[in-house]
Amino acid sequence: MKIRTFLLAFVSALCLAPPTGATTLVRMSLSQLTQASSVIVQGQVVARTARLNASRTRIMTYTTVQVEKALKGNPPSTVIIEQPGGTVGNFHVHVPGAAQLRPQTQYVLFLEPVAGSSGTFHTVGMMQGAFRVYQERNGVQRHVVLPLGALSTGTQATTIGQSPSLGEFQMTISGAVAAPIVIPAGTMLPVVIVSTQFQGAGQAVVIAKTTSDLFPSKAVVIPAGSQLVGNAQRIGTKWKIYWNSVSVRGNAAHVSAVSETSNAEDLKGQSMMVQTR
Amino acid sequence: MMSQKRRAGRRTRIAAGAAALVAMFSAALVFGYNPFQDNLGTINSPLPVVARWNSMPLAWLLNATTPGSNVATPGCATPATCIQQSLAAGFTTWSSALVAGQSLTTTSANYSGASTLTDPVFDDCQNVIGFSDTNSSDFPTGTIAFTQVATVTATSPTAVPFQYQCNDASSTIKTCNFEDCVADADMEFNPSVNFTTSLTPASGTFSVQSVATHEEGHMLGLDHSGIGHAVMFPYGDSTAAGQQTQLAADDAIGISFLYPSSNYLSSTGAISGTVNLSGTGVFGAHVIAVNANTGNAVIDGITALDGTYTLDGVPPGNYYILALPFAPNADSGVLTIDNFSGWLCGYADSQCTTVPVNPTSYTGRYH
Numbered sequence: 001m002k003i004r005t006f007l008l009a010f011v012s013a014l015c016l017a018p019p020t021g022a023t024t025l026v027r028m029s030l031s032q033l034t035q036a037s038s039v040i041v042q043g044q045v046v047a048r049t050a051r052l053n054a055s056r057t058r059i060m061t062y063t064t065v066q067v068e069k070a071l072k073g074n075p076p077s078t079v080i081i082e083q084p085g086g087t088v089g090n091f092h093v094h095v096p097g098a099a100q101l102r103p104q105t106q107y108v109l110f111l112e113p114v115a116g117s118s119g120t121f122h123t124v125g126m127m128q129g130a131f132r133v134y135q136e137r138n139g140v141q142r143h144v145v146l147p148l149g150a151l152s153t154g155t156q157a158t159t160i161g162q163s164p165s166l167g168e169f170q171m172t173i174s175g176a177v178a179a180p181i182v183i184p185a186g187t188m189l190p191v192v193i194v195s196t197q198f199q200g201a202g203q204a205v206v207i208a209k210t211t212s213d214l215f216p217s218k219a220v221v222i223p224a225g226s227q228l229v230g231n232a233q234r235i236g237t238k239w240k241i242y243w244n245s246v247s248v249r250g251n252a253a254h255v256s257a258v259s260e261t262s263n264a265e266d267l268k269g270q271s272m273m274v275q276t277r
Numbered sequence: 278m279m280s281q282k283r284r285a286g287r288r289t290r291i292a293a294g295a296a297a298l299v300a301m302f303s304a305a306l307v308f309g310y311n312p313f314q315d316n317l318g319t320i321n322s323p324l325p326v327v328a329r330w331n332s333m334p335l336a337w338l339l340n341a342t343t344p345g346s347n348v349a350t351p352g353c354a355t356p357a358t359c360i361q362q363s364l365a366a367g368f369t370t371w372s373s374a375l376v377a378g379q380s381l382t383t384t385s386a387n388y389s390g391a392s393t394l395t396d397p398v399f400d401d402c403q404n405v406i407g408f409s410d411t412n413s414s415d416f417p418t419g420t421i422a423f424t425q426v427a428t429v430t431a432t433s434p435t436a437v438p439f440q441y442q443c444n445d446a447s448s449t450i451k452t453c454n455f456e457d458c459v460a461d462a463d464m465e466f467n468p469s470v471n472f473t474t475s476l477t478p479a480s481g482t483f484s485v486q487s488v489a490t491h492e493e494g495h496m497l498g499l500d501h502s503g504i505g506h507a508v509m510f511p512y513g514d515s516t517a518a519g520q521q522t523q524l525a526a527d528d529a530i531g532i533s534f535l536y537p538s539s540n541y542l543s544s545t546g547a548i549s550g551t552v553n554l555s556g557t558g559v560f561g562a563h564v565i566a567v568n569a570n571t572g573n574a575v576i577d578g579i580t581a582l583d584g585t586y587t588l589d590g591v592p593p594g595n596y597y598i599l600a601l602p603f604a605p606n607a608d609s610g611v612l613t614i615d616n617f618s619g620w621l622c623g624y625a626d627s628q629c630t631t632v633p634v635n636p637t638s639y640t641g642r643y644h
Contacts, residue, residue: 024491024501026419027512036418056444057398058412058425082414084425090441091460093399094313094426096500097511114414125419128512188481212347212469213418214481223418224469 024097026213028125032221034176036124037110038249039073041065042133042170044106046078050086059093061086062120063101065109071170072177079111082120099123099130106133108144108169112223112249133166142166181253183246187216189257189274191228196267202234206241206267208274222248228255228274232267239267243274309565309577310509310531311500315430315457326456328428329498329535334385335462337496338392339364340407348408348466349473349482359474360485361388364406367489370508370522371497374529377592381533381541384497397463399427402443402451404496406489408472410465421470422488424495427461429453462496464489478520487520494528498535502527504574526575530590541590549587551580552600558584562600569595 034040047064063081085095101107110129111121123129132145143165164172191208198204207229214222230243243257256277261270313328341357353359368386375381395409410416415423429441437456443449451460466472471482478484494509502509507525524532533541552562562580566588575596580586 024421024423024488024511025513026421028419032419057396059399060414084412084415084423090429091400092315092428092430094428094500095423096426096495097420097423112418117414120414122414122417124417126417128419129417212471213467221418 025126025128026215028128028215028221029218030172031176031179031219032215033110033124033129034072034173035181035248035251036112036221036223037072037129038113039075039079039111039121040071040109040173040177041067041075041079041111042069042071042106042108042166043067043079045101045103048101048103050088052088058084059086059088059091060084065101065107068106069170071108071173075111076119079109080120081109081111082114082117082122097126099127101130102132106142107131108133108166108173115225131169144169181220181248181251183220183222183253183255183276184216185277187214187222187276189214189222189228189246189255189276190271191274192271193267193269196232204232204239204267206230206232208272210246211271222246230257230259237263241267243276309504309574310502310507310527310534312498312531312535313426313428313459313500315428317430317434317456326430327498327535328426328430328457328459329455330459331451331453331455333383333536334387335368335404335497336387336389337364337368337404337406338390338394339388340392340394340405340409342391342393347468347471348485349471349475351473351475353474356474357391360408363474363485364388364489364493366486367493367522370490370524371493371532374524374532376526376529376533376545376590377594379540379544381538381544381590382529382536383538384532384536386493386497397425397465398444399425399461399463400444402445402449402461404462406464406466408466409468415465416467416469420467421483422464422466422492424462424464424492426459426495426498429458429460431456459498464492464496476520476522484520484522487522490522494532497532499528499531502531526592530576530592534590545589546591546593547587547589548591548596548598549585550598551584552586553584558582559600560584562586564588565599565601566591567597567599569597 028036043065045063046066048061050059050061052058053060061083063083065079065081067075067077067079081101083095083098085093085098087093108131110124112124114120114122133142134145135142190211192211193206193208195207196204207227210222210224210226210228213224216222227247228243229245230241232239232241239261241259243255243259245252246255257274259272259274261267261272314325315328317326339357339361341360348356348360350356350359365388372382372384372386373380374384392403392405392407394403394405395407396412397405397410431437431439431453434456438452438454440450440452441460443451443460466485466488472485472488473482474485476484476486491508499509501511504510504525504527507527508521508523509528509531548566552559552564559580560582562584563577564580564586565577566575568575576588576591578586578588
C-alpha cells in the first residue's frame with residue numbers, strides 16, 4: 001500500500017469528551033473564529049520560509065498564501081502568515097498548537113493582523129483557524145477538514161469524521177459574518193481609556209480598549225484591543241460614562257453600560273471594569 | 278484481519294515513531310501521547326527520532342517580577358513566591374506520575390532562580406517561564422499560554438553522542454547522548470488573559486497551576502495528545518471542569534516513556550501483533566489500545582512496513598485493539614466511521630461513562 005499522507009483529523013473526534021484539560025487554547029466556535037478574524041480567505045500555500053528575527057532570539061516561519069477567495073474583509077491577493085517556530089541550522093523550534101500549513105495545499109484561513117506589523121497575519125486560535133481543503137476522491141467536490149473533527153462543532157454522534165463540503169462551509173461562514181454580534185448582559189469588560197474628544201463643557205466622547213480576550217458566551221468573542229465608545233458627562237467631581245458600542249474587528253455591536261469615575265481627573269489612561277446591562 | 282499477543286519487556290519506538298510519521302505527513306492530532314520528534318536523514322528517507330532532555334532534573338527559571346494585574350495571587354503575601362509554587366506544583370504532578378499505581382519515571386525539575394528575560398530565547402539553554410511576553414505574534418486570540426521547545430538533532434544515527442553550543446554568555450557546550458535532545462524550552466503566559474494562583478478560579482480566569490501543568494508537559498518533551506481527558510489535550514475553557522491538574526493514564530505513560538525508571542519495562546506490558554489485509558501486512562495502520570473495562574483509549578501506535586506493531590508501556594489489564602487504516606494516497610479525503618460505539622470520558626480516567634460494547638465493530642470509508 002502506497003502511503004503518501006495520513007489524514008487523522010478524525011481521530012480527535014473519537015474523543016467525544018467535553019472540553020476539559022489543562023489547556024493551551026480556548027476552544028473557539030465558528031462564530032467566535034469569524035468574529036475574531038479581520039479577514040477570512042480561501043487560498044493556497046505557495047511559499048514557506050523560516051528565519052531568525054532581528055534580535056536573533058526567535059525562529060519565525062512565514063507562509064505565503066495565494067488568495068483564491070475572500071470570505072471576510074478585503075485581503076490583498078497574497079497574505080503572509082507569521083508563526084513562531086521552524087528550523088534554522090541545527091535548532092528545530094516546536095510550538096505546539098501552531099497551524100501546520102503545508103506547501104501547495106489549500107486552506108480556509110481565519111486571520112487576524114499581527115499587531116505592529118503591516119500586512120502579516122496569524123491564524124485565530126492558532127491551529128483552530130486553519131481548515132484544510134481537500135478534493136473528494138474520484139470526484140470534483142471539495143471538502144474542508146475540521147481541525148478538531150466533531151469536537152469543533154460540539155457534535156456527539158456515532159458517525160464521526162464527517163466533513164462539510166467547501167460550498168457548505170463557505171455558506172456557514174457567510175452566515176456567521178452577517179450575523180450581528182450580541183453582547184450578553186452582565187459581560188464584564190476590562191478597559192483602559194485611550195482617548196477623549198471634548199464636546200463642550202462637561203461633555204466628551206470617550207474611546208477605550210479592552211485589555212483581555214473575552215469569551216462571554218460560546219457564540220461571542222471580544223479580542224483584547226477591541227474598541228469601546230461612550231459619552232461622558234461630568235457630574236460634580238466625577239465623570240459618568242454611558243457606553244454604547246464595542247467594535248470587534250471593525251464590526252460594531254451595541255452595548256449598554258454605565259461607568260462612574262472616582263474623580264474628575266483626566267479620563268485618558270484610566271482603567272475600569274465595564275459591566276453590560 | 279488482525280492478530281495480537283501480549284508480552285512484556287520489549288522496548289520499541291513504534292508508538293513514538295507513529296506520532297512522528299503523522300507529524301511529518303499530516304501534522305494532525307494523534308490519538309494518544311505524542312513526544313516531539315525530528316527527522317534524522319534526508320527528506321526522502323526520514324527517520325523520526327524522539328527528542329528528550331539529556332538528563333534530569335530540568336532546571337527552570339522564573340520571571341515573576343513583572344506580571345501585570347492579569348495574574349491574581351489571592352491570600353498571598355509574596356506574589357512571586359506563590360506563582361513559583363504553582364509552577365513547581367505542576368512539575369511535581371509530572372514527577373509523581375503513576376502508571377497503574379506505580380512510579381515508572383525519573384522525571385524531575387528544579388527551580389533554579391529568577392530571570393529578567395521577558396521574551397523567549399530559543400538557543401540560550403535557559404528554560405524561562407514568564408508572564409510578560411512582548412512579541413505580538415505569540416498570542417493569537419484564544420491562546421492562553423504557549424511553550425516553544427528547541428531541539429537539536431544528530432547528523433546521523435552513528436553520530437551519537439554529539440555536542441551543541443548554547444547562545445548564552447559563556448557559549449556553553451552541551452552533550453546530547455541521544456539522536457535528538459531538547460536543548461531549550463520557554464513558557465509564556467498570555468498577558469491579556471486573566472490567571473490566578475487559586476485552584477478554584479472564577480469564570481473567565483485560568484488557574485496558573487492547571488495551565489502550567491499542560492505547558493510543563495511541553496517543556497518536558499510532550500506535544501499535544503488527542504485524548505480528550507488528558508492534560509496534554511490542547512483545548513479547554515475557563516470553567517471549573519477545564520482546570521485540570523491531574524494526569525490521565527495517557528500523560529503518565531507518555532512521560533514514563535520519555536524518562537523511564539529502571540522498573541519501567543518490567544512493570545508494564547507490551548501489546549504487539551500484525552495488521553493484515555488479505556494476507557498482506559498493512560503499513561501505517563493506526564492501532565489503538567482501548568481498556569476493555571473502561572473504554573479508555575490508553576495508547577496508540579502505527580504499524581511498521583510489514584504491518585507489525587508494538588505498543589509499549591501498557592498497564593496491566595484487558596484491552597481491545599482498534600485498527601484504523603490511513604488514507605491510501607494524498608488525494609484521499611477524510612475517513613469517516615459509522616456504527617462506532619464511542620467513548621465519553623470526563624477529566625479523570627475513572628469518569629469514562631460509556632463502556633464500548635464492541636469498539637472494533639465499525640464501518641469506515643474514505644471520502
